[in-house]
Amino acid sequence: MRTGEFRTTYAADMAIFETPLARWSLGVFLVLLFLLPLMATNYWMDVVNRICIAVIGAVGLNILTGFTGQVSMGNAAFLAVGAYSTSLMANRWDLPWMVTVPIAGLVTALVGMVFGTPSLRLKGLYLAMATLAAHFIVEFTVVHWESVTGGVNGTSVPAARIFAFALDSDTRLFYLIASIAVALVFFAKNLFRTKVGKAFIAIRDQDISAEVMGVNVYKHKLLSFGVSSFYVGVAGSLLAYQARIISPENFPLSVAIDYLGMIIIGGLGSILGSILGAIFITLLPELLRLLTGALSGALPGLVQLFASLRIGVFGLAIVLFLIFEPDGLAARWHTIKNYWKLYPFSY
Amino acid sequence: MNFFLQLAINGVVIGSIYALVALGFVIIYKASGIINFAQGEFLVLGAYVCLAILSSGRVPVVPAFFLTLAFSAVLGVLLERLILRPMIGEPVISVIMVTFGLSNILRAVVQGLWGTDTRPFPALFPSTPVMFGPVPVSQGYLWSLGSVALLLILFSTFFRYSREGIAMRATAFSQQVALSMGISVKRIFALSWSIAAIVSAIGGVLLGSIRGGVDGSLAFLGLKVVPVTILGGLDSIQGAIVGGLIIGVLENLSGGYLDPLLGGGVKEVAPFIALVLILMIRPYGLFGKVHIERV
Numbered sequence: 001m002r003t004g005e006f007r008t009t010y011a012a013d014m015a016i017f018e019t020p021l022a023r024w025s026l027g028v029f030l031v032l033l034f035l036l037p038l039m040a041t042n043y044w045m046d047v048v049n050r051i052c053i054a055v056i057g058a059v060g061l062n063i064l065t066g067f068t069g070q071v072s073m074g075n076a077a078f079l080a081v082g083a084y085s086t087s088l089m090a091n092r093w094d095l096p097w098m099v100t101v102p103i104a105g106l107v108t109a110l111v112g113m114v115f116g117t118p119s120l121r122l123k124g125l126y127l128a129m130a131t132l133a134a135h136f137i138v139e140f141t142v143v144h145w146e147s148v149t150g151g152v153n154g155t156s157v158p159a160a161r162i163f164a165f166a167l168d169s170d171t172r173l174f175y176l177i178a179s180i181a182v183a184l185v186f187f188a189k190n191l192f193r194t195k196v197g198k199a200f201i202a203i204r205d206q207d208i209s210a211e212v213m214g215v216n217v218y219k220h221k222l223l224s225f226g227v228s229s230f231y232v233g234v235a236g237s238l239l240a241y242q243a244r245i246i247s248p249e250n251f252p253l254s255v256a257i258d259y260l261g262m263i264i265i266g267g268l269g270s271i272l273g274s275i276l277g278a279i280f281i282t283l284l285p286e287l288l289r290l291l292t293g294a295l296s297g298a299l300p301g302l303v304q305l306f307a308s309l310r311i312g313v314f315g316l317a318i319v320l321f322l323i324f325e326p327d328g329l330a331a332r333w334h335t336i337k338n339y340w341k342l343y344p345f346s347y
Numbered sequence: 348m349n350f351f352l353q354l355a356i357n358g359v360v361i362g363s364i365y366a367l368v369a370l371g372f373v374i375i376y377k378a379s380g381i382i383n384f385a386q387g388e389f390l391v392l393g394a395y396v397c398l399a400i401l402s403s404g405r406v407p408v409v410p411a412f413f414l415t416l417a418f419s420a421v422l423g424v425l426l427e428r429l430i431l432r433p434m435i436g437e438p439v440i441s442v443i444m445v446t447f448g449l450s451n452i453l454r455a456v457v458q459g460l461w462g463t464d465t466r467p468f469p470a471l472f473p474s475t476p477v478m479f480g481p482v483p484v485s486q487g488y489l490w491s492l493g494s495v496a497l498l499l500i501l502f503s504t505f506f507r508y509s510r511e512g513i514a515m516r517a518t519a520f521s522q523q524v525a526l527s528m529g530i531s532v533k534r535i536f537a538l539s540w541s542i543a544a545i546v547s548a549i550g551g552v553l554l555g556s557i558r559g560g561v562d563g564s565l566a567f568l569g570l571k572v573v574p575v576t577i578l579g580g581l582d583s584i585q586g587a588i589v590g591g592l593i594i595g596v597l598e599n600l601s602g603g604y605l606d607p608l609l610g611g612g613v614k615e616v617a618p619f620i621a622l623v624l625i626l627m628i629r630p631y632g633l634f635g636k637v638h639i640e641r642v
Contacts, residue, residue: 065440069438071439071440071443073443118623118626118627121626121627121630122626122630124439125382125439125443125581126577126626126630128382128439128440128443129573129577129622129626130622130623130626132570132573132619132622133574133619133620133622133623133626134623136615136616136619137616137619137620137623139616140612140613140615140616143612144609144610144612253570257444257447257451260440260443260444260447261444261447261448264440264441264444268440305459307458307463308454308455308456308458308459309455309459311451311452311454311455311458312451312452312454312455312456312459313455314448314451315447315448315449315450315451315452315453315454315455316448316451316452317448318444318445318447318448318451319430319445319448319449319452322433322434322437322441322444322445322448323430323433323434323445326437326441
């Protein structure tokens with residue numbers, strides 16, 4: 001039987017999987033995940049795809065905000081950069097997704113690092129405002145650079161294809177999106193076992209002590225902006241392949257707030273938290289829609305109220321989580337797990 | 348030249364309303380170190396409440412206005428007590444997000460109660476324009492400029508001479524010292540939130556009557572005051588006023604002259620470009636407290 005925290009080697013301390021059981025259950029989860037298209041309808045596959053994209057974006061944002069402590073409100077703008085650079089490459093130069101997705105990530109990483117340069121001087125609130133400004137500047141550019149972005153009307157993106165096989169439905173696209181999501185989550189999980197990842201955390205906890213210990217703070221802040229924006233750019237690229245038509249309406253400021261909400265509700269500085277938060281925030285409107293649909297017989301006015309209900313419940317969820325569970329769903333999950341670990345002898 | 352003057356006057360008027368809303372923003376920041384992204388929703392809510400009271404038909408304009416202010420004051424105190432107080436001392440990201448959450452809740456309430464269509468707002472001021480040399484200026488503009496100026500003077504005297512105002516400045520200077528002098532910091536926080544809600548509501552009513560209608564898009568003003576407060580200095584009341592006027596004039600001039608070249612929308616983005624430049628050159632703004640920290 002297991003008893004609490006007892007590790008005798010550094011390797012055990014660094015391990016991703018604490019027990020063989022954890023490894024096996026993750027394996028089973030992945031198998032089930034990839035069998036999902038056999039069971040779910042196209043509508044739910046759309047939801048699952050959006051969850052996977054949100055997971056990538058939320059993990060990316062958490063790397064920057066949760067692990068490095070740099071607040072960014074430019075997430076919607078970075079998503080837009082990823083999506084539009086994909087549409088440009090796919091439309092104009094006819095490049096396959098294997099090229100466009102990573103390059104969209106790299107382009108976004110570059111843009112993210114440009115907007116991350118103020119982080120040399122700015123901290124906390126001020127950085128949040130600089131990234132807020134970045135959002136509006138990118139939005140303005142997207143609306144006005146019509147030759148590339150199609151302006152307010154938007155632009156279409158051809159379906160991703162693997163050789164002659166077009167990934168033109170959500171079920172087909174799922175394998176692409178889910179594999180990339182799984183790979184990126186693993187990369188992030190491993191990132192925080194490396195020197196760079198530890199440097200990020202050191203900067204978050206105390207930037208002055210990090211500098212004293214020999215971490216090049218500015219370099220790592222920029223690197224964090226780069227890695228984070230790469231993730232968000234890949235998410236934006238996949239979003240373009242999924243939505244097929246992208247316009248500035250896909251990337252309002254509320255999307256950036258949604259992503260911040262995901263990592264708050266999921267748990268700052270937790271990969272698992274980003275995943276849980278992404279699932280929570282993406283499912284919230286779907287469940288609300290089901291609920292209002294089910295109750296529409298009894299309360300006919302409810303369907304009209306759906307839009308405001310969605311906004312209100314999202315806001316309420318954020319406020320309640322911040323007040324009552326500031327460490328998010330991930331912390332809750334660990335509490336539950338620890339309770340059962342020693343059950344029935346928890347003391 | 349006329350075009351320039353017209354733009355500049357419009358800029359000063361809208362800038363004075365920015366100054367008013369920014370004042371609320373700065374008061375909250377000074378007292379509690381919280382950036383309030385729900386300021387725009389306070390403004391919308393104030394305008395709608397005033398409209399609702401007016402359209403009930405039983406209350407004349409002036410009492411309706413004061414009823415709106417009373418409502419805002421109570422709202423501010425309630426929100427501070429229920430939502431903001433647990434956030435004191437939490438990391439920046441949590442504080443930012445809680446005000447975003449709050450703004451979402453308020454927006455949902457406004458949309459649920461009044462819908463998303465633009466509602467006509469009664470003209471509170473006579474419509475015949477006054478001539479300023481060659482430039483006609485609508486009376487609504489003059490009234491709102493005058494009332495904003497009056498309010499700003501009122502608040503300056505309040506902070507300078509009144510007991511509560513001095514207590515607020517003491518709290519902003521150091522919460523510990525204020526506590527040891529027998530000032531109730533909690534009451535100051537509540538007071539600052541209700542002042543912020545009141546000034547935003549006034550801004551909302553003025554803006555509603557100038558534009559002749561209210562809808563949720565007015566809330567965008569809450570984000571526009573971010574550049575204003577940064578330009579003036581986050582913790583400076585005079586900075587909020589000067590910053591408001593500068594940003595108001597800047598966005599109108601840049602909108603007026605650059606929109607034909609760039610195809611619209613410059614007015615919305617110009618304050619944010621200014622914001623980036625200010626942050627690069629002088630992050631503490633024109634009048635803000637210089638806080639130097641090197642890493």
